[in-house]
Amino acid sequence: MNKNTFEPRGATVAALCAVVLALAGCASTSGQRRVWSPPESQGSVRPTPSPRPLEAGPIVEQPQPQPGVQPLPDFPRSAEEVSGSAVTALMRQARSALDAGQPAQAASALERALRIEPRNYFVWSLLAKTHLTQGNYAQADSVAGKSNALARGNVYVELENWRTIAAARQAQGDAAGAEDASSRAQELERWLAERAPQ
Template sequence: MKQGIKLAILALAVVAAGCQTVHGRRETNQPPSAPPVSRPLPAAPSGTPAPVIVPESQSPQAMPLPPPKALPNYPKSADEISGGAVLSLLRQAQAARSAGRYDQAAAALERAQRIEPRNYFVWSSLAGTYLLQKNYDQAISVAQKASSLARGNVYVEQENWRVIRDARSASGDIDGAALAQSRIDAIQQLLQSAAPATP
Protein backbone atom coordinates (compact mmCIF):
# COMPACT_ATOMS: atom_id res chain seq x y z
CA MET A 1 0.00 0.00 0.00
CA LYS A 2 2.72 2.41 1.06
CA GLN A 3 4.65 1.62 -2.09
CA GLY A 4 1.56 2.23 -4.17
CA ILE A 5 1.15 5.68 -2.68
CA LYS A 6 4.71 6.51 -3.45
CA LEU A 7 4.31 5.43 -7.03
CA ALA A 8 1.21 7.52 -7.33
CA ILE A 9 3.02 10.50 -5.92
CA LEU A 10 5.83 10.16 -8.37
CA ALA A 11 3.49 9.78 -11.30
CA LEU A 12 1.67 12.86 -10.19
CA ALA A 13 4.88 14.76 -9.73
CA VAL A 14 5.94 13.96 -13.25
CA VAL A 15 2.58 15.06 -14.62
CA ALA A 16 2.83 18.26 -12.65
CA ALA A 17 6.37 18.79 -13.83
CA GLY A 18 4.96 18.69 -17.33
CA CYS A 19 3.28 22.01 -16.65
CA GLN A 20 6.59 23.58 -15.87
CA THR A 21 8.05 25.97 -18.33
CA VAL A 22 11.58 25.13 -19.24
CA HIS A 23 13.86 28.08 -19.11
CA GLY A 24 16.98 27.41 -21.06
CA ARG A 25 18.81 30.54 -20.07
CA ARG A 26 18.64 31.42 -16.46
CA GLU A 27 18.93 35.18 -16.69
CA THR A 28 15.38 35.79 -17.76
CA ASN A 29 13.14 38.25 -16.05
CA GLN A 30 9.89 36.50 -16.86
CA PRO A 31 8.13 34.72 -14.04
CA PRO A 32 7.47 31.04 -14.67
CA SER A 33 4.13 30.42 -16.27
CA ALA A 34 3.25 27.70 -13.79
CA PRO A 35 4.62 26.74 -10.41
CA PRO A 36 6.86 23.70 -10.60
CA VAL A 37 5.60 20.88 -8.46
CA SER A 38 8.18 18.28 -9.27
CA ARG A 39 9.95 16.05 -6.80
CA PRO A 40 7.73 16.02 -3.76
CA LEU A 41 9.48 16.26 -0.44
CA PRO A 42 8.44 14.08 2.40
CA ALA A 43 7.52 16.05 5.47
CA ALA A 44 10.69 17.34 7.03
CA PRO A 45 11.28 16.10 10.53
CA SER A 46 10.10 18.70 12.98
CA GLY A 47 12.33 19.96 15.73
CA THR A 48 15.50 21.95 15.51
CA PRO A 49 16.28 22.66 11.91
CA ALA A 50 19.74 22.17 10.59
CA PRO A 51 20.85 25.34 8.85
CA VAL A 52 22.17 23.32 5.97
CA ILE A 53 19.70 21.23 4.09
CA VAL A 54 21.27 19.20 1.36
CA PRO A 55 18.82 17.99 -1.28
CA GLU A 56 19.88 14.46 -0.40
CA SER A 57 16.94 14.10 1.99
CA GLN A 58 14.60 13.51 -0.91
CA SER A 59 13.32 9.98 -1.16
CA PRO A 60 15.67 8.29 -3.57
CA GLN A 61 14.00 4.91 -3.83
CA ALA A 62 10.85 6.04 -5.59
CA MET A 63 10.28 4.15 -8.82
CA PRO A 64 7.71 5.06 -11.41
CA LEU A 65 5.48 2.31 -12.76
CA PRO A 66 2.49 3.89 -14.43
CA PRO A 67 3.80 5.50 -17.61
CA PRO A 68 3.57 9.24 -17.23
CA LYS A 69 2.19 11.21 -20.11
CA ALA A 70 5.16 13.29 -21.14
CA LEU A 71 8.42 14.66 -19.92
CA PRO A 72 9.05 18.37 -20.38
CA ASN A 73 11.18 19.18 -23.34
CA TYR A 74 14.40 19.62 -21.36
CA PRO A 75 17.50 20.58 -23.28
CA LYS A 76 19.65 17.49 -23.73
CA SER A 77 22.83 19.15 -24.78
CA ALA A 78 24.61 22.43 -24.33
CA ASP A 79 23.91 23.38 -27.96
CA GLU A 80 20.32 24.07 -27.08
CA ILE A 81 20.98 26.78 -24.54
CA SER A 82 24.52 28.08 -25.13
CA GLY A 83 25.97 30.86 -27.23
CA GLY A 84 28.75 30.27 -29.75
CA ALA A 85 31.53 31.46 -27.47
CA VAL A 86 30.50 29.09 -24.68
CA LEU A 87 30.13 26.18 -27.10
CA SER A 88 33.59 26.85 -28.41
CA LEU A 89 34.99 26.87 -24.87
CA LEU A 90 33.08 23.67 -24.06
CA ARG A 91 34.72 22.04 -27.09
CA GLN A 92 38.13 23.31 -25.99
CA ALA A 93 37.49 21.88 -22.53
CA GLN A 94 36.46 18.54 -24.01
CA ALA A 95 39.61 18.40 -26.11
CA ALA A 96 41.77 19.28 -23.12
CA ARG A 97 40.05 16.62 -21.04
CA SER A 98 40.63 13.97 -23.69
CA ALA A 99 44.29 14.94 -23.73
CA GLY A 100 44.48 14.62 -19.96
CA ARG A 101 45.08 18.33 -19.48
CA TYR A 102 42.50 18.81 -16.77
CA ASP A 103 43.70 22.21 -15.55
CA GLN A 104 43.34 23.50 -19.07
CA ALA A 105 39.87 22.04 -19.29
CA ALA A 106 38.82 23.62 -16.00
CA ALA A 107 40.20 26.96 -17.11
CA ALA A 108 38.21 26.87 -20.36
CA LEU A 109 35.07 25.99 -18.39
CA GLU A 110 35.68 28.86 -15.99
CA ARG A 111 35.90 31.22 -18.96
CA ALA A 112 32.62 29.81 -20.23
CA GLN A 113 31.07 30.18 -16.79
CA ARG A 114 31.98 33.86 -16.69
CA ILE A 115 30.15 34.42 -19.97
CA GLU A 116 27.08 32.37 -19.05
CA PRO A 117 27.26 32.11 -15.26
CA ARG A 118 24.18 29.91 -14.89
CA ASN A 119 24.67 27.57 -17.83
CA TYR A 120 24.21 24.23 -16.07
CA PHE A 121 25.93 22.26 -18.82
CA VAL A 122 29.09 24.23 -18.12
CA TRP A 123 28.82 23.57 -14.38
CA SER A 124 28.08 19.91 -15.00
CA SER A 125 31.16 19.62 -17.18
CA LEU A 126 33.22 21.37 -14.52
CA ALA A 127 32.01 18.79 -11.98
CA GLY A 128 33.15 16.01 -14.33
CA THR A 129 36.54 17.69 -14.71
CA TYR A 130 36.98 17.94 -10.95
CA LEU A 131 36.19 14.24 -10.77
CA LEU A 132 38.96 13.51 -13.26
CA GLN A 133 41.28 15.68 -11.16
CA LYS A 134 40.35 13.48 -8.19
CA ASN A 135 39.02 16.56 -6.42
CA TYR A 136 36.07 14.59 -5.08
CA ASP A 137 34.62 17.11 -2.63
CA GLN A 138 34.43 19.78 -5.28
CA ALA A 139 33.15 17.35 -7.90
CA ILE A 140 30.20 16.59 -5.62
CA SER A 141 29.52 20.21 -4.65
CA VAL A 142 29.73 21.50 -8.19
CA ALA A 143 27.51 18.67 -9.46
CA GLN A 144 24.92 19.61 -6.82
CA LYS A 145 25.10 23.22 -7.87
CA ALA A 146 24.70 22.20 -11.52
CA SER A 147 21.58 20.24 -10.61
CA SER A 148 20.22 23.19 -8.69
CA LEU A 149 20.70 25.44 -11.71
CA ALA A 150 19.20 22.80 -14.01
CA ARG A 151 15.84 23.22 -12.27
CA GLY A 152 14.55 19.75 -12.94
CA ASN A 153 16.38 18.92 -16.19
CA VAL A 154 16.63 15.15 -15.71
CA TYR A 155 19.31 14.69 -18.36
CA VAL A 156 21.67 17.02 -16.60
CA GLU A 157 20.65 15.68 -13.19
CA GLN A 158 21.43 12.16 -14.31
CA GLU A 159 24.89 13.18 -15.44
CA ASN A 160 25.46 15.01 -12.17
CA TRP A 161 24.37 12.00 -10.13
CA ARG A 162 26.89 9.90 -12.05
CA VAL A 163 29.64 12.30 -11.08
CA ILE A 164 28.43 12.27 -7.47
CA ARG A 165 28.28 8.46 -7.45
CA ASP A 166 31.79 8.09 -8.80
CA ALA A 167 33.22 10.78 -6.53
CA ARG A 168 31.61 9.18 -3.51
CA SER A 169 32.72 5.69 -4.30
CA ALA A 170 36.25 6.92 -5.05
CA SER A 171 36.37 8.64 -1.69
CA GLY A 172 35.06 5.55 0.10
CA ASP A 173 31.47 6.65 0.70
CA ILE A 174 29.84 3.40 -0.38
CA ASP A 175 26.39 4.18 1.02
CA GLY A 176 26.38 7.61 -0.57
CA ALA A 177 27.41 6.11 -3.89
CA ALA A 178 24.55 3.60 -3.68
CA LEU A 179 22.13 6.41 -2.93
CA ALA A 180 23.36 8.31 -5.98
CA GLN A 181 22.99 5.14 -8.06
CA SER A 182 19.39 4.79 -6.96
CA ARG A 183 18.73 8.34 -8.17
CA ILE A 184 20.24 7.43 -11.52
CA ASP A 185 18.07 4.31 -11.70
CA ALA A 186 14.97 6.32 -10.90
CA ILE A 187 15.72 8.85 -13.60
CA GLN A 188 16.46 6.12 -16.12
CA GLN A 189 13.17 4.39 -15.42
CA LEU A 190 11.44 7.70 -15.74
CA LEU A 191 13.12 8.34 -19.06
CA GLN A 192 12.28 4.85 -20.35
CA SER A 193 8.65 5.01 -19.38
CA ALA A 194 8.09 8.59 -20.41
CA ALA A 195 7.68 9.38 -24.03
CA PRO A 196 9.38 12.70 -24.49
CA ALA A 197 7.23 15.51 -25.66
CA THR A 198 7.28 15.96 -29.39
CA PRO A 199 10.56 17.56 -30.22
Protein backbone atom coordinates in the same frame (compact mmCIF):
# COMPACT_ATOMS: atom_id res chain seq x y z
CA MET B 1 -77.17 89.76 -3.91
CA ASN B 2 -76.82 90.92 -7.44
CA LYS B 3 -76.88 88.10 -10.03
CA ASN B 4 -74.00 89.71 -11.94
CA THR B 5 -71.75 89.24 -8.92
CA PHE B 6 -71.68 85.44 -9.45
CA GLU B 7 -71.23 85.43 -13.19
CA PRO B 8 -67.41 85.61 -13.17
CA ARG B 9 -67.29 82.84 -10.59
CA GLY B 10 -69.70 80.71 -12.58
CA ALA B 11 -67.64 81.22 -15.72
CA THR B 12 -64.49 80.32 -13.85
CA VAL B 13 -66.08 77.19 -12.40
CA ALA B 14 -67.36 76.20 -15.81
CA ALA B 15 -63.92 76.71 -17.35
CA LEU B 16 -62.32 74.68 -14.59
CA CYS B 17 -64.82 71.89 -15.10
CA ALA B 18 -64.06 71.87 -18.80
CA VAL B 19 -60.34 71.62 -18.08
CA VAL B 20 -60.85 68.81 -15.56
CA LEU B 21 -63.06 66.90 -17.99
CA ALA B 22 -60.53 67.35 -20.74
CA LEU B 23 -57.74 66.08 -18.49
CA ALA B 24 -59.87 63.17 -17.38
CA GLY B 25 -60.51 62.31 -21.01
CA CYS B 26 -56.78 62.44 -21.73
CA ALA B 27 -56.06 60.28 -18.72
CA SER B 28 -58.61 57.70 -19.75
CA THR B 29 -57.26 57.74 -23.28
CA SER B 30 -53.67 57.41 -22.06
CA GLY B 31 -54.79 54.70 -19.69
CA GLN B 32 -56.12 52.75 -22.65
CA ARG B 33 -53.07 53.35 -24.82
CA ARG B 34 -51.26 50.06 -25.61
CA VAL B 35 -47.59 49.68 -26.14
CA TRP B 36 -46.64 46.87 -28.55
CA SER B 37 -44.71 43.99 -27.16
CA PRO B 38 -44.07 40.59 -28.72
CA PRO B 39 -46.72 38.03 -27.87
CA GLU B 40 -45.73 35.83 -24.98
CA SER B 41 -48.66 33.50 -25.01
CA GLN B 42 -49.02 30.15 -26.73
CA GLY B 43 -45.39 29.19 -26.22
CA SER B 44 -43.82 32.16 -27.99
CA VAL B 45 -40.82 33.68 -26.29
CA ARG B 46 -39.63 37.23 -26.32
CA PRO B 47 -36.57 37.36 -28.59
CA THR B 48 -33.55 38.10 -26.45
CA PRO B 49 -29.93 37.44 -27.30
CA SER B 50 -28.90 34.11 -25.85
CA PRO B 51 -25.97 34.58 -23.46
CA ARG B 52 -22.84 32.60 -24.27
CA PRO B 53 -21.75 30.43 -21.37
CA LEU B 54 -18.31 31.04 -20.00
CA GLU B 55 -17.15 27.62 -21.03
CA ALA B 56 -18.63 27.90 -24.53
CA GLY B 57 -16.61 26.65 -27.43
CA PRO B 58 -16.23 23.56 -29.49
CA ILE B 59 -15.40 20.44 -27.60
CA VAL B 60 -12.09 19.18 -28.90
CA GLU B 61 -11.03 15.73 -27.95
CA GLN B 62 -7.46 15.64 -26.78
CA PRO B 63 -5.33 12.95 -28.33
CA GLN B 64 -4.83 10.17 -25.85
CA PRO B 65 -1.30 8.86 -25.44
CA GLN B 66 -0.74 5.35 -26.59
CA PRO B 67 -0.65 2.80 -23.78
CA GLY B 68 2.81 2.57 -22.28
CA VAL B 69 4.10 5.68 -24.09
CA GLN B 70 4.42 8.96 -22.23
CA PRO B 71 5.94 12.14 -23.65
CA LEU B 72 9.58 12.87 -23.00
CA PRO B 73 10.27 16.05 -21.03
CA ASP B 74 10.94 19.11 -23.14
CA PHE B 75 14.30 20.10 -21.68
CA PRO B 76 17.48 21.09 -23.52
CA ARG B 77 19.90 18.19 -23.77
CA SER B 78 23.11 20.01 -24.63
CA ALA B 79 24.92 23.26 -23.89
CA GLU B 80 24.58 24.26 -27.54
CA GLU B 81 20.81 24.61 -27.07
CA VAL B 82 21.09 27.24 -24.32
CA SER B 83 24.55 28.81 -24.62
CA GLY B 84 25.95 31.72 -26.55
CA SER B 85 28.58 31.17 -29.23
CA ALA B 86 31.52 32.02 -26.93
CA VAL B 87 30.44 29.52 -24.27
CA THR B 88 29.71 26.89 -26.90
CA ALA B 89 33.25 27.29 -28.28
CA LEU B 90 34.74 27.02 -24.77
CA MET B 91 32.68 23.89 -24.08
CA ARG B 92 34.08 22.31 -27.26
CA GLN B 93 37.60 23.19 -26.15
CA ALA B 94 36.97 21.64 -22.73
CA ARG B 95 35.65 18.39 -24.21
CA SER B 96 38.60 18.16 -26.58
CA ALA B 97 41.01 18.73 -23.69
CA LEU B 98 39.32 16.02 -21.60
CA ASP B 99 39.45 13.58 -24.51
CA ALA B 100 43.15 14.37 -24.87
CA GLY B 101 43.77 13.70 -21.17
CA GLN B 102 44.30 17.36 -20.26
CA PRO B 103 41.77 18.08 -17.49
CA ALA B 104 43.61 21.22 -16.30
CA GLN B 105 43.09 22.84 -19.71
CA ALA B 106 39.47 21.72 -19.70
CA ALA B 107 38.91 23.25 -16.26
CA SER B 108 40.48 26.53 -17.41
CA ALA B 109 38.17 26.72 -20.45
CA LEU B 110 35.11 25.94 -18.33
CA GLU B 111 35.98 28.55 -15.72
CA ARG B 112 36.18 31.14 -18.51
CA ALA B 113 32.78 29.96 -19.75
CA LEU B 114 31.31 30.42 -16.27
CA ARG B 115 32.55 34.00 -16.16
CA ILE B 116 30.40 34.60 -19.26
CA GLU B 117 27.37 32.52 -18.21
CA PRO B 118 27.56 31.86 -14.46
CA ARG B 119 24.18 30.09 -14.32
CA ASN B 120 24.78 27.69 -17.21
CA TYR B 121 24.18 24.29 -15.60
CA PHE B 122 25.75 22.43 -18.54
CA VAL B 123 29.06 24.18 -17.87
CA TRP B 124 28.86 23.35 -14.15
CA SER B 125 28.08 19.71 -14.98
CA LEU B 126 31.09 19.34 -17.27
CA LEU B 127 33.27 21.10 -14.72
CA ALA B 128 32.16 18.54 -12.11
CA LYS B 129 33.25 15.71 -14.44
CA THR B 130 36.54 17.50 -14.96
CA HIS B 131 37.13 17.67 -11.20
CA LEU B 132 36.29 13.97 -10.99
CA THR B 133 38.89 13.23 -13.66
CA GLN B 134 41.45 15.29 -11.73
CA GLY B 135 40.74 13.39 -8.53
CA ASN B 136 39.15 16.41 -6.82
CA TYR B 137 36.27 14.30 -5.52
CA ALA B 138 34.82 16.65 -2.92
CA GLN B 139 34.84 19.48 -5.46
CA ALA B 140 33.25 17.23 -8.09
CA ASP B 141 30.44 16.37 -5.67
CA SER B 142 29.88 20.02 -4.76
CA VAL B 143 29.96 21.35 -8.33
CA ALA B 144 27.59 18.64 -9.59
CA GLY B 145 25.20 19.57 -6.78
CA LYS B 146 25.34 23.22 -7.86
CA SER B 147 24.56 22.16 -11.43
CA ASN B 148 21.50 20.24 -10.18
CA ALA B 149 20.30 23.30 -8.27
CA LEU B 150 20.56 25.45 -11.39
CA ALA B 151 19.07 22.82 -13.73
CA ARG B 152 15.59 23.21 -12.19
CA GLY B 153 14.41 19.73 -13.02
CA ASN B 154 16.24 19.16 -16.30
CA VAL B 155 16.45 15.38 -15.93
CA TYR B 156 19.07 14.97 -18.64
CA VAL B 157 21.57 17.11 -16.76
CA GLU B 158 20.57 15.79 -13.35
CA LEU B 159 21.16 12.21 -14.51
CA GLU B 160 24.76 13.01 -15.48
CA ASN B 161 25.29 14.94 -12.24
CA TRP B 162 24.06 12.09 -10.02
CA ARG B 163 26.38 9.70 -11.82
CA THR B 164 29.28 12.08 -11.16
CA ILE B 165 28.25 12.47 -7.51
CA ALA B 166 28.01 8.70 -7.06
CA ALA B 167 31.51 8.20 -8.49
CA ALA B 168 32.95 11.04 -6.38
CA ARG B 169 31.42 9.68 -3.16
CA GLN B 170 32.53 6.15 -3.94
CA ALA B 171 36.08 7.39 -4.48
CA GLN B 172 35.96 9.12 -1.07
CA GLY B 173 34.84 5.95 0.66
CA ASP B 174 31.29 7.21 1.27
CA ALA B 175 29.47 3.98 0.38
CA ALA B 176 26.07 5.13 1.70
CA GLY B 177 26.29 8.45 -0.12
CA ALA B 178 27.37 6.71 -3.30
CA GLU B 179 24.44 4.28 -3.03
CA ASP B 180 22.01 7.16 -2.54
CA ALA B 181 23.35 9.01 -5.58
CA SER B 182 23.29 5.82 -7.67
CA SER B 183 19.68 5.20 -6.66
CA ARG B 184 18.73 8.71 -7.77
CA ALA B 185 20.47 8.18 -11.10
CA GLN B 186 18.68 4.85 -11.58
CA GLU B 187 15.31 6.46 -10.79
CA LEU B 188 15.92 9.08 -13.47
CA GLU B 189 16.99 6.39 -15.93
CA ARG B 190 13.77 4.44 -15.30
CA TRP B 191 11.71 7.62 -15.53
CA LEU B 192 13.21 8.45 -18.91
CA ALA B 193 12.92 4.85 -20.12
CA GLU B 194 9.18 4.87 -19.36
CA ARG B 195 8.80 7.89 -21.64
CA ALA B 196 11.01 6.70 -24.45
CA PRO B 197 9.24 5.86 -27.73
CA GLN B 198 8.41 2.16 -27.99
